[in-house]
Amino acid sequence: MYDWQWELIVRWLPILFEGMLKTLELTVVSIFLGSIIALFLALARISKVKIFNTLAIAYIEFFRGTPLLVQILLLAYALPMFFDYTPNLYIAGVAALSLNAAAYIAEIFRGGIQSIDRGQMEASRSLGMTYRQSMRFIIWPQAFRRIIPPLGNQFVAMLKDSSLVFAIGIEELMTKGRLLQGSTYRSPEVWFTVALIYLVLTLTFSYLVNRLERRLSISDSRS
Amino acid sequence: MIHVRNLHKYFGSLHVLKGIDVDIKPQEVVVVIGPSGSGKSTFLRCLNLLEEPSDGTIRINDKEITSNKINIDRVRTEIGMVFQMFNLFPHLNVMQNITLAPKQVKGMKDSEAEYLAYSLLNKVGLSDKAMAYPSQLSGGQQQRVAIARALAMQPKIMLFDEPTSALDPEMIKEVLDVMKDLALEGMTMVVVTHEMGFAKSVADRVLFMDEGLIVEEATPDQFFSSPREERAKEFLSRILV
Numbered sequence: 001m002y003d004w005q006w007e008l009i010v011r012w013l014p015i016l017f018e019g020m021l022k023t024l025e026l027t028v029v030s031i032f033l034g035s036i037i038a039l040f041l042a043l044a045r046i047s048k049v050k051i052f053n054t055l056a057i058a059y060i061e062f063f064r065g066t067p068l069l070v071q072i073l074l075l076a077y078a079l080p081m082f083f084d085y086t087p088n089l090y091i092a093g094v095a096a097l098s099l100n101a102a103a104y105i106a107e108i109f110r111g112g113i114q115s116i117d118r119g120q121m122e123a124s125r126s127l128g129m130t131y132r133q134s135m136r137f138i139i140w141p142q143a144f145r146r147i148i149p150p151l152g153n154q155f156v157a158m159l160k161d162s163s164l165v166f167a168i169g170i171e172e173l174m175t176k177g178r179l180l181q182g183s184t185y186r187s188p189e190v191w192f193t194v195a196l197i198y199l200v201l202t203l204t205f206s207y208l209v210n211r212l213e214r215r216l217s218i219s220d221s222r223s
Numbered sequence: 224m225i226h227v228r229n230l231h232k233y234f235g236s237l238h239v240l241k242g243i244d245v246d247i248k249p250q251e252v253v254v255v256i257g258p259s260g261s262g263k264s265t266f267l268r269c270l271n272l273l274e275e276p277s278d279g280t281i282r283i284n285d286k287e288i289t290s291n292k293i294n295i296d297r298v299r300t301e302i303g304m305v306f307q308m309f310n311l312f313p314h315l316n317v318m319q320n321i322t323l324a325p326k327q328v329k330g331m332k333d334s335e336a337e338y339l340a341y342s343l344l345n346k347v348g349l350s351d352k353a354m355a356y357p358s359q360l361s362g363g364q365q366q367r368v369a370i371a372r373a374l375a376m377q378p379k380i381m382l383f384d385e386p387t388s389a390l391d392p393e394m395i396k397e398v399l400d401v402m403k404d405l406a407l408e409g410m411t412m413v414v415v416t417h418e419m420g421f422a423k424s425v426a427d428r429v430l431f432m433d434e435g436l437i438v439e440e441a442t443p444d445q446f447f448s449s450p451r452e453e454r455a456k457e458f459l460s461r462i463l464v
Binding site: 137 | 273302306323
């Protein structure tokens with residue numbers, strides 16, 4: 001029978017906690033940056049200008065059609081060799097996560113915007129408001145409520161997917177686990193604990209997303 | 224006020240409008256009737272360029288709106304439109320629905336826009352609903368708010384696209400009454416409708432459309448008592464049971 005040692009876990013907690021904070025940081029930053037990029041992608045995707053449309057589709061297909069791990073290695077190792085510069089691995093990791101998230105979030109935004117009835121834009125334009133004013137005051141506020149739940153799910157998915165940056169040594173939760181495992185060979189304690197921390201993170205944020213979703217649906221039924 | 228010449232509209236290969244010519248004078252109330260699929264809504268939607276004409280010209284207030292030099296947003300501020308499905312903004316209350324465009328487009332001050340909105344709500348008989356959200360209103364009330372919203376831009380022309388077709392029967396009258404008052408005040412109106420009673424009592428002129436053309440043009444009296452065209456006779460015999 002395996003000699004499970006609780007006191008090891010207690011001793012590791014500060015290290016794992018540090019990794020957890022890094023995981024949260026990576027997730028928040030890449031969802032935030034990804035959302036900004038996604039906004040432009042989504043607008044390009046619904047644009048009538050053919051070239052914008054094609055570029056947005058190509059971007060989205062590439063980042064959704066290749067493994068995130070490959071994208072991370074491309075940005076961290078392949079591009080620096082190709083263009084001959086010294087990479088900052090942290091920035092490369094954040095960039096890969098953000099660019100990847102943007103592809104998924106762009107489709108969430110597009111779905112939200114296109115789910116708004118065509119009559120809303122027509123009514124707004126018929127009052128003399130410009131396309132931009134209509135998007136800002138009429139379409140976007142309505143789309144936003146529908147976007148929040150899937151965006152929350154994307155956030156939860158990113159909590160887990162960010163673990164892939166272990167491949168370039170960014171010291172988030174996954175990497176901390178590997179370091180501890182490498183120095184102690186206590187795989188059971190390490191990986192059960194790491195799994196539990198991820199689970200606590202995802203369950204917490206899923207719960208928060210659900211609550212937000214309920215609150216939005218209440219204010220939605222009012223309007 | 225409105226001069227349409229040789230207006231054509233294609234949707235893909237479908238030829239929906241096949242050369243419309245019509246002139247509408249200031250303060251005139253024109254009712255457009257015809258079977259479904261005759262192009263009457265498309266014609267109406269071309270007048271404020273919600274549909275882009277494929278060919279022909281439209282002049283409104285001496286501006287050729289079909290020219291590509293025109294600022295269509297500016298033109299639309301002078302043309303109000305009321306839709307079959309109301310299209311109120313569900314995330315805004317009645318007051319915000321009415322004041323948004325005057326504030327954003329005309330730069331009207333809050334107090335001024337709200338004063339205007341209250342006077343319009345009074346006019347459509349809904350001054351107690353300023354803080355309500357669209358979902359809290361009946362269909363008839365929503366359509367009256369939609370009329371007030373369009374009027375808030377102080378347009379010179381009002382377009383109505385089957386404004387009562389989505390309403391329960393008992394709510395149709397309250398909307399038609401508002402439209403009748405508007406006509407009496409001298410608003411220039413183009414109304415696509417199936418309400419023959421409204422056409423008879425309010426219209427100055429009836430346009431009968433079929434298969435993308437204006438087939439007959441007459442005063443309501445002439446049109447309903449002795450239509451000239453065979454297709455108009457047939458249409459009337461089907462709806463006036």
